Amino acid sequence: MNPDSRKIRLIMHLRSGGVHDTRVLAAIERIPREVFAPESMRDQAYENATIPIGCHQTMSAPLVVGTMTQALQVDERTKVLEVGTGSGYQAAVLSRLCRRVYTIERYRELLEIAEQRFAELAFTNITAKVGDGTLGWREQAPFERIIVTAAATDVPPVLAEQLSIGGVMVVPVDDGAGEPRLLKVVRTEQGLDIDDMGEIRFVPLIADTGPE
Ligand code: SAH
Numbered sequence: 001m002n003p004d005s006r007k008i009r010l011i012m013h014l015r016s017g018g019v020h021d022t023r024v025l026a027a028i029e030r031i032p033r034e035v036f037a038p039e040s041m042r043d044q045a046y047e048n049a050t051i052p053i054g055c056h057q058t059m060s061a062p063l064v065v066g067t068m069t070q071a072l073q074v075d076e077r078t079k080v081l082e083v084g085t086g087s088g089y090q091a092a093v094l095s096r097l098c099r100r101v102y103t104i105e106r107y108r109e110l111l112e113i114a115e116q117r118f119a120e121l122a123f124t125n126i127t128a129k130v131g132d133g134t135l136g137w138r139e140q141a142p143f144e145r146i147i148v149t150a151a152a153t154d155v156p157p158v159l160a161e162q163l164s165i166g167g168v169m170v171v172p173v174d175d176g177a178g179e180p181r182l183l184k185v186v187r188t189e190q191g192l193d194i195d196d197m198g199e200i201r202f203v204p205l206i207a208d209t210g211p212e
Pocket residue numbers: 057058059060083084085086087088089090091104105106107110131132133134149150203204205206207208
């Protein structure tokens with residue numbers, strides 16, 4: 001199958017999986033996912049599958065990226081924080097839809113490769129750093145949107161504090177009781193409104209002072 005037909009097949013798959021936002025679909029169609037995959041995995045870039053990226057981590061499957069991006073409801077004025085840069089693919093998709101993306105990764109090795117890709121593609125509205133994303137990015141807070149791309153055990157409290165009023169956070173939560181759930185959290189004047197968006201699988205979010 002040629003690359004264009006693979007891409008079309010993937011977009012159809014995303015649509016049937018519930019991703020209908022045309023801006024999100026267009027961003028996914030335009031961004032070369034193969035650029036974010038290791039050389040040896042590039043021919044699988046348009047399958048709806050996770051791809052190993054080293055450091056025991058994976059880039060999320062396109063349907064997960066589409067679902068989370070759609071749930072985040074961003075526009076060209078939005079400032080977003082991403083926790084878990086990984087390959088950089090999710091940040092790249094967001095960067096086409098928002099004003100600015102701040103992204104944090106705990107592995108320096110992964111972050112450096114992701115930054116090279118942002119530079120190659122001239123995606124200049126992404127600011128990335130190495131660190132523990134559960135602590136958020138205090139200097140840049142508050143954020144209108146926060147996306148966590150690794151499974152937390154609960155809604156990370158510091159991240160909720162760094163969300164602006166009316167802001168939205170999308171976070172996979174695995175409390176160990178069953179399947180991990182994708183939660184959509186809206187910060188209101190009174191507290192947090194939490195909506196369960198269904199089951200989802202993710203590598204764990206690890207709060208610490210640095211990679212082992
Ligand atoms: N958004 C990524 C998905 C990568 S998988 C992509 O599009 O490729 C999740 C990433 O979260 C991994 O790279 C992992 O190292 C990172 N991660 C886990 N816990 C973290 C933490 N506390 N702070 C920052 N990054 C973290």
